[in-house]
Amino acid sequence: MSQSSKPPQQQEQKYPEFKFRKKPVQERSIWESYAVLPARTRLYVSLGITAFAAVGLFMSDQLEKVFPPPEQAA
Secondary structure, rough: OOOOOOOOOOOOOOOOHHHHHHOOHHHHHHHHHHHHOHHHHHHHHHHHHHHHHHHHHHHHHHHHEEEEEEEOOO
């Protein structure tokens, strides 16, 4: 049996390489700064924003019950 000679494989990168990781922090946009955060931190930030929005929606409904909008004359 003959062994086929395969070229050595390069190690696959576990994470995508972002070009803006090499930019100085002062030159990054907000999105680029967010994208280079660790995945767990991005998850916590996203969950925090979502929770804040959900609380805001709930509170606005409750405040509308306590302080009903004035009746408008048609």
